[in-house]
Amino acid sequence: xxxxxIFAALLAACAPALAADSDESEPVVPxxxxxxxxxxxxxxxxxxxxxxxxxxxxxxxxQHYLTPEATVQGSWRANRLLTYRSRLDFATRKxxxxxxxxxxxxxxxxxxxxxxxxxxRTQFVFGLGPSMILTTTRLxxxxxxxxxxxxxxxxxxxxxxxxxVGNFPMGIDFGGQQRETRHDFRTTMVFGIPxxxxxxxxxxxxxxxx
Amino acid sequence: xxxxxxxAALAAFAAVAISGCTDASGPVDIYVITFDPGSxxxxxxxxxxxxxxxxxxxxxxxxxxxxxxxxxITDDGDVNFEGGAPPSILYTESDGxxxxxxxxxxxxxxxxxxxxxAVTYFRDTxxxxxxxxxxxxxxxxxxxxxxxxxxxxxxxxxxxxPTAHSFLLFDSFFFQQLPLAMNDGVVTHExxxxxxxxxxxxxxxxxxxxxxxxxxxxxxxLGSLHEGQADIFAAMMLDEPDFFRFSLPxxxxxxxxxxxxxxxxxxxxxxxxxxxxxxxxxxxxAAAVWEFSEGSGRQRAAELTLQAEVDMLPELNxxxxxxxxxxxxxxxxxxxxxxxxCAIFCDRFDVMKDRxxxxxxx
Numbered sequence: 001x002x003x004x005x006i007f008a009a010l011l012a013a014c015a016p017a018l019a020a021d022s023d024e025s026e027p028v029v030p031x032x033x034x035x036x037x038x039x040x041x042x043x044x045x046x047x048x049x050x051x052x053x054x055x056x057x058x059x060x061x062x063q064h065y066l067t068p069e070a071t072v073q074g075s076w077r078a079n080r081l082l083t084y085r086s087r088l089d090f091a092t093r094k095x096x097x098x099x100x101x102x103x104x105x106x107x108x109x110x111x112x113x114x115x116x117x118x119x120x121r122t123q124f125v126f127g128l129g130p131s132m133i134l135t136t137t138r139l140x141x142x143x144x145x146x147x148x149x150x151x152x153x154x155x156x157x158x159x160x161x162x163x164x165v166g167n168f169p170m171g172i173d174f175g176g177q178q179r180e181t182r183h184d185f186r187t188t189m190v191f192g193i194p195x196x197x198x199x200x201x202x203x204x205x206x207x208x209x210x
Numbered sequence: 211x212x213x214x215x216x217x218a219a220l221a222a223f224a225a226v227a228i229s230g231c232t233d234a235s236g237p238v239d240i241y242v243i244t245f246d247p248g249s250x251x252x253x254x255x256x257x258x259x260x261x262x263x264x265x266x267x268x269x270x271x272x273x274x275x276x277x278x279x280x281x282x283i284t285d286d287g288d289v290n291f292e293g294g295a296p297p298s299i300l301y302t303e304s305d306g307x308x309x310x311x312x313x314x315x316x317x318x319x320x321x322x323x324x325x326x327x328a329v330t331y332f333r334d335t336x337x338x339x340x341x342x343x344x345x346x347x348x349x350x351x352x353x354x355x356x357x358x359x360x361x362x363x364x365x366x367x368x369x370x371x372p373t374a375h376s377f378l379l380f381d382s383f384f385f386q387q388l389p390l391a392m393n394d395g396v397v398t399h400e401x402x403x404x405x406x407x408x409x410x411x412x413x414x415x416x417x418x419x420x421x422x423x424x425x426x427x428x429x430x431x432l433g434s435l436h437e438g439q440a441d442i443f444a445a446m447m448l449d450e451p452d453f454f455r456f457s458l459p460x461x462x463x464x465x466x467x468x469x470x471x472x473x474x475x476x477x478x479x480x481x482x483x484x485x486x487x488x489x490x491x492x493x494x495x496a497a498a499v500w501e502f503s504e505g506s507g508r509q510r511a512a513e514l515t516l517q518a519e520v521d522m523l524p525e526l527n528x529x530x531x532x533x534x535x536x537x538x539x540x541x542x543x544x545x546x547x548x549x550x551x552c553a554i555f556c557d558r559f560d561v562m563k564d565r566x567x568x569x570x571x572x
Contacts, residue, residue, distance in 0.1 A: 060268075060297040060314035061352045061381075062278045095313030097387055100243055100252065102313045137302065137311050141254025146241055148309040150302035177545055180232070181266065181298035 039080040042164050044194035049073045049171065053188030055091050057106070065187065067093045069106075071188045077116075077198065081088030085127065086111045087156075089188070096140075103138040108177060110156040121164045125171070128157040133179045154179040157187075168192060229482050232301070233266040239307040242264070242320040243392045244327075245448050252388055252456055256307050259323050265308060268318045272326045273349045273377070275318055281353045288373050291350055297317040317391050318351065321379065324397035325349070331398065331447050332405055335509065336516050344408055349377040351391075366394055370403040370516035373415045377404075388456045395444040395453025402440035409519045412525060424528040426484020430491075431531040434481065439515055439535075441465060442499045451500055465493045467500035474556045481532070493567025495532065498558045499539070502551050508545070513543025519544040 051071050056064035069091035077083045089108040096102055112129020131154040139146040158175020169192040177184045237260045246253040261271035266458060268275040279294030297318055301310040310316040324513035333341035368390040369378045375399055379391045380437045410418050419429045444449050471494040480486040503511035518538035525534060540551045548568075556563050556571035563571035 058298070059312060060277075060296075060299050060318060062295075063314070064351070100254070100388065100392075102310075102316055103310055135300075135302075135311060137309060139254055139309060139316065141243060142249075142251055144254045146304075148255060148302045148304050148311070150311060155427075164524055180300060182300065 008009050023159040037080055037136060038124060039116045039118055040082065042120060042123065042162070042169060043167070043198055044077070044169060044196065045198040046196040047074070047169055047192040047194050049075070049169065049190035049192030051171075051188055051190030053173075053186060055089070055106075055177075055184055055186040057091065057093060058184050065093065065095070067091045069186065069188070070111045073190055073192075075192075078113075081116055083116050083127075084111070085114055089186070099142050101140050103140070105136045107134040108132075108154075108156065108179075109134075110177075112156065123162050125162055125173075126159045129155065131156045131177060131179070133177075135179075138210075146193055151178050167194065169194065194210065234262055234301075234308060235264060236260050236262040236270060238262065238265065240301075240319050240323065241307060241309050241316075242323045243316065243388070244320065244323065245394045245450060245453070246349065247449050250450060252392070253344050257323050259319075259326060261326055262322055265301060265319070266298075266299050268299055268322055268324065269296060270326075270346065270547070272329055272345050273322060274346055275322070275349045275351055275379075277351045278354050278418045279350050280493075281350075291353075291374060291376070292318075294350065297351065310454040317389050321349070321391040321397060324392075325377075325401060326395045327394060328398040328401040328447070332401070332516075333441075335447075335549055337361055337514055338405065339514060340408060344375075344404060347375050347377065347404070349379055351379045352381055353378060368400055370400045370407070372407045372411075372417055375404070375415060380450070387458070390457050393453060393457045395448050395450065396457060399440040399453075400445050402443040403436060405443075406436055406439055406519060409516075410523065418526060422528060424530070427482045428528055428530045429486045430481050430486045430488065433488040434491035435495060435532055435535050437489050437493030438499075439492075441467065441492060441496035443512055445496065445500060446503060446508040446515075449508055449527055452462050463489075465489065467493070469493075469497060471497040475561050478561045491532070494558065496534075496566075498536075498554050501554050501558075502547075505550055506543075506547055513549070514542045514551075525526075529564055531562070532559070533562055533567075536566045537568040540566070 017205060053069055053071065055067050055069045057067050058064055069089050071087055072090045073085060073087040075083050075085045087110050090106070092103070092105040094101055096101045108131050110129055110131040112127040114125045114127025117124045133152045133154055135150045135152070137148045137150070156175060156177045158173040160171060160173035160195065161168055161173035170190065171192065172187070172189045174187045239256050240259050241254060242250050242257050244255050244257055246255065263270040275297050276294040277297045278379055279291040282290045282292065285291060296489055297314070299315045299318060301308045301315060302311060303309065310319050329341055329345055332338045368380065371378055407417060414421065420542050421430055444453055445467055452465065454463045454465050473494050475492070477486060477491055477494070481491060499511050499515060518535055521542055522538040536555045540548045540555065543551060552569035552571070554568055559566060
């Protein structure tokens with residue numbers, strides 16, 4: 001008895017909504033029926049960016065040590081779906097005790113193509129490319145220093161986002177880097193300056209990137 | 211055509227990247243942290259390592275380092291190690307000498323050097339022929355315990371596990387001094403445990419005191435001797451009576467052999483009751499042998515310690531006590547050495563002089 005009353009009350013409450021829904025004559029169509037591009041035009045063709053983040057440097061024993069890093073990047077949009085990005089990342093760390101320690105600086109130079117998906121203002125980016133890694137080492141024991149440099153090849157990958165704040169691009173990346181038998185993880189955030197502008201998508205035929 | 215070019219470029223890059231994975235094998239000179247008797251301190255020095263087959267994996271004829279194995283303690287009390295992988299040592303070279311590229315690589319390559327040095331010391335300097343049968347042995351680095359496992363002592367330690375015939379190396383977490391794995395003395399100390407186990411048990415993995423179900427008193431006596439003899443060999447090799455001080459705080463580890471130590475009534479009571487602090491009693495034994503070495507030489511003291519361990523083997527049973535070792539040590543020497551050692555032992559072990567029958571203590 002009570003259940004049937006509750007059901008009746010619910011039906012009465014939902015009836016106006018159901019009636020209104022049936023009155024909708026035009027279905028909602030994304031983009032008002034106009035095919036949307038997979039990726040938008042953020043308004044720049046080339047940009048330079050600087051920023052920083054954290055790299056988790058992989059040690060011989062398997063640990064990952066959190067280390068701050070700085071990054072300088074340059075990007076060139078080949079088309080709506082493809083951007084070429086070069087990045088130079090720099091980190092330094094010191095491990096050991098007061099009297100015996102190791103100081104390292106790492107410089108990663110990477111060039112990579114990356115796919116771009118999204119709107120004019122916000123885009124999802126993903127890429128992979130080869131790296132060159134320069135490592136400087138200073139071993140310090142009491143009364144003695146030993147210096148060495150090494151150069152290695154590796155690769156870097158990441159996924160991330162880039163977006164526009166006014167006329168200025170920003171970006172964030174999450175990824176990793178292989179250097180010989182080690183795998184580092186990193187996340188960086190950058191602030192960019194457009195170097196070459198790209199006309200907006202409303203200005204098709206005037207040099208806009210398709 | 212473009213695809214072919216891209217593939218060719220990718221293959222070329224892969225070839226260069228793979229060929230860039232460097233490795234080297236011994237004999238090779240490596241910069242390691244090692245004890246320098248001249249300055250009585252640990253120094254960064256270029257040292258020859260003979261037996262290493264892969265510097266990149268820290269693997270060779272002395273030991274094979276395995277990082278991050280999973281440790282399981284079985285219902286029988288045995289310790290099992292599963293999984294793990296070789297470490298990823300990175301290094302570069304300068305003038306033919308290998309330079310470890312980071313702290314972890316420096317620690318592990320220093321450890322390899324120290325263990326090889328300990329093996330060489332026992333085999334070539336002290337003449338223990340069975341040393342080669344003990345190596346290579348695995349060294350587990352940065353053990354991973356299950357959440358249901360006992361993790362007490364899982365940092366800031368180094369140990370020999372007789373049932374697995376392996377070394378356990380732990381991270382330095384609380385003590386930010388010289389890592390134990392970088393300390394030649396500590397590594398030799400641990401290898402001395404392995405060697406004493408070999409002398410007493412041969413290929414048997416379970417120690418004799420547990421195989422034959424000794425009582426708590428004899429187990430305590432043997433445990434103290436285990437620690438004492440390990441301190442002795444390490445100190446004699448380095449010519450340094452307090453090698454622990456470089457790695458552990460002095461208020462935590464009181465093992466300086468140059469300190470005059472005498473066995474007390476209380477310590478003897480605890481020994482016989484099976485409740486002794488084995489490192490504390492071991493320090494008394496080591497200090498007595500150190501005093502002997504001041505007159506007879508470090509190497510001779512180490513030789514007599516090893517000989518005493520071998521000689522007391524036939525009488526090793528459930529009634530063992532420290533006096534058996536002290537007597538065997540005195541008997542192993544020349545008449546003059548026996549007089550010298552007995553004088554020290556009778557003085558420092560006065561509370562149990564009746565157990566050092568060979569010395570006829572006054």
